[in-house]
Amino acid sequence: MLKLDFHPSGRHFLQIPGPSPVPDRILRAMSLPTIDHRGPEFGALGRELLTKVQKVFKTEHPVIIYPASGTGAWEAALANTLSPGDCVLMFETGHFATLWQKMARRLGLEPEFIGLPGYEGWRHGVQAEMIEARLKEDGDHAIKAVCVVHNETSTGVTSDIASVRRAIDAAGHPALLIVDTISGLASADYRHDEWGVDVTVSGSQKGLMLPPGISFNALSPKAIKVSREAKLPKSFWAWDEILEANQNGYWPYTPSTNLLYGLNEALDMLLEEGLEHVFARHQRWAAGVRCAVDAWGLEIQCQTPELYSPVLTGVVLPEGVDADVVRKIIYERFDLSLGMGLGKAKGKMFRIGHLGDCNDLTLIATLGGCEAGMKLAGVPLAGSGVTAALEYFAEHPLDGTRDPKA
Numbered sequence: 001m002l003k004l005d006f007h008p009s010g011r012h013f014l015q016i017p018g019p020s021p022v023p024d025r026i027l028r029a030m031s032l033p034t035i036d037h038r039g040p041e042f043g044a045l046g047r048e049l050l051t052k053v054q055k056v057f058k059t060e061h062p063v064i065i066y067p068a069s070g071t072g073a074w075e076a077a078l079a080n081t082l083s084p085g086d087c088v089l090m091f092e093t094g095h096f097a098t099l100w101q102k103m104a105r106r107l108g109l110e111p112e113f114i115g116l117p118g119y120e121g122w123r124h125g126v127q128a129e130m131i132e133a134r135l136k137e138d139g140d141h142a143i144k145a146v147c148v149v150h151n152e153t154s155t156g157v158t159s160d161i162a163s164v165r166r167a168i169d170a171a172g173h174p175a176l177l178i179v180d181t182i183s184g185l186a187s188a189d190y191r192h193d194e195w196g197v198d199v200t201v202s203g204s205q206k207g208l209m210l211p212p213g214i215s216f217n218a219l220s221p222k223a224i225k226v227s228r229e230a231k232l233p234k235s236f237w238a239w240d241e242i243l244e245a246n247q248n249g250y251w252p253y254t255p256s257t258n259l260l261y262g263l264n265e266a267l268d269m270l271l272e273e274g275l276e277h278v279f280a281r282h283q284r285w286a287a288g289v290r291c292a293v294d295a296w297g298l299e300i301q302c303q304t305p306e307l308y309s310p311v312l313t314g315v316v317l318p319e320g321v322d323a324d325v326v327r328k329i330i331y332e333r334f335d336l337s338l339g340m341g342l343g344k345a346k347g348k349m350f351r352i353g354h355l356g357d358c359n360d361l362t363l364i365a366t367l368g369g370c371e372a373g374m375k376l377a378g379v380p381l382a383g384s385g386v387t388a389a390l391e392y393f394a395e396h397p398l399d400g401t402r403d404p405k406a
């Protein structure tokens with residue numbers, strides 16, 4: 001039976017890589033009364049939001065907002081740009097890339113799933129030269145889109161999206177570039193226009209610090225043009241009617257009004273702080289967490305240091321240890337949720353989310369829960385990760401931190 005009477009004291013530690021902790025300021029904004037989504041106040045909110053949200057994607061082109069989880073926005077990106085039987089080139093970086101590929105097949109597309117052999121693709125990012133080589137072979141341009149995941153949430157490995165753009169251009173290929181940054185947006189640097197992305201897919205419950213329930217497609221002029229000819233069936237997801245209604249700040253159907261209040265607040269918070277500061281804060285947290293993993297003597301899932309995710313860290317447990325058993329102990333003893341190993345990584349690792357409404361001390365507590373739980377589970381540790389992370393954070397103050405001597 002579901003235990004609804006489990007109410008431990010203090011705050012739950014939600015340290016999975018999405019949903020991430022939601023700041024009180026956003027929760028309060030969402031608690032305002034729901035208003036008429038056809039009224040003038042709503043139109044003003046919609047217009048403001050649709051402009052502000054472009055800044056987070058670093059785009060001057062339209063951003064579509066759906067009342068759906070990230071998976072819906074994945075489907076929308078494919079359904080608006082492609083036709084039945086179209087070949088799409090997708091790169092295996094982990095579990096989310098695998099699920100997206102499965103979706104493409106279910107939608108009646110012909111995904112070609114390339115990647116490094118075996119499990120290697122789950123420890124390194126997208127290999128742009130493999131994409132370039134494949135596109136060069138595709139002389140008659142059968143491949144209509146290249147789909148890649150920017151921040152692979154199942155592994156904690158990012159991918160260099162600019163390098164994928166360069167690969168497509170070097171092959172002289174007209175394929176669209178479609179990118180999933182569902183867990184990267186507003187935590188890891190992302191540049192829709194500069195990187196020449198045609199459709200960027202994102203979601204609310206990760207770097208944007210919102211509850212689950214809204215998701216995004218950022219568009220390019222080329223994507224909008226292609227969408228007029230694309231033949232996959234679509235209605236709810238169709239960009240054309242949404243773009244038209246959005247001109248006045250409205251949607252063709254009832255939007256998630258209260259989540260949009262939350263989005264408005266989240267965008268204010270991010271833009272007041274400055275995106276570059278937000279990214280630096282995440283990089284620093286990730287570095288502190290990696291110091292802890294090193295001190296434990298454990299391996300990090302990501303094997304390419306330039307691609308370490310600022311959003312989460314995958315911690316590989318020694319051979320023979322079931323990571324899910326360790327996670328269960330940590331959850332039950334310390335009320336701390338960690339991400340599980342997904343797909344090919346199941347049981348091999350756990351994932352620490354360091355995104356959203358965190359700070360040094362919530363992360364120290366998180367690492368404390370991991371360390372104590374691993375000890376309880378009998379995992380041999382080389383040293384104290386908590387101490388190592390504390391030292392890292394103390395020695396690397398972030399600009400904008402209050403100066404104790406001032």
Ligand SMILES: *Cc1c(COP(=O)(O)O)cnc(C)c1O
Pocket residue numbers: 018069070071072096149151152153180181182183203212
């Ligand atoms: C979370 C996530 C998804 C799925 O989004 P949902 O909101 O769960 O539908 C897809 N891709 C990546 C990279 C994700 O992190």
